[in-house]
Amino acid sequence: NAGVTQTPKFQVLKTGQSMTLQCAQDMNHEYMSWYRQDPGMGLRLIHYSVGAGITDQGEVPNGYNVSRSTTEDFPLRLLSAAPSQTSVYFCASKRAANYGYTFGSGTRLTVV
């Protein structure tokens, strides 16, 4: 099993550009989430999904969209990139509530 696969690993964007961070898992997990990790701020929840067709906002959703058309995929879209979105983004999945997450290896995004 590949686990949770995130692409790309690194990305540089110009302010105002849009892009999609890809996340795929092959463990048939129902729950998937996107986090961003910033120095001194810890991991903050952007959006999450408890199953295909169901998404909800986390702590810092502004500027990001998600969709969950399949169990396997949970892409994160940046609508109009801003320097404040420079961060490391992690996708994670898990089987159900009260189980632990499996994290991807992250996407390091820089917005200039």
Place this chain on the structure above:
Amino acid sequence: TQLLEQSPQFLSIQEGENLTVYCNSSSVFSSLQWYRQEPGEGPVLLVTVVTGGEVKKLKRLTFQFGDARKDSSLHITAAQPGDTGLYLCAGETSGGSNYKLTFGKGTLLTVNP
């Protein structure tokens, strides 16, 4: 917003010493998870505790969930340089489709040989 306070924020010790990391909140959680993260990688799950008062052991690591399910601790016995890393606690609340997992800011542990 649920807050998880982790302490200490930084910890530098010598090989063989014992240490305890604390994770505290005013919120009640349905589960409490501990992760370890290496530089440039994603967090890796160490343990999930669900029941108030629960104690789990993973080799030299002992995890405890508070009776009221608001706090947790991680105790490492005879620390080794391989234990070096960022330790994160995360509290989960869930009810139907309303679900949140909130992370503490982490404890950066350095074990010197």
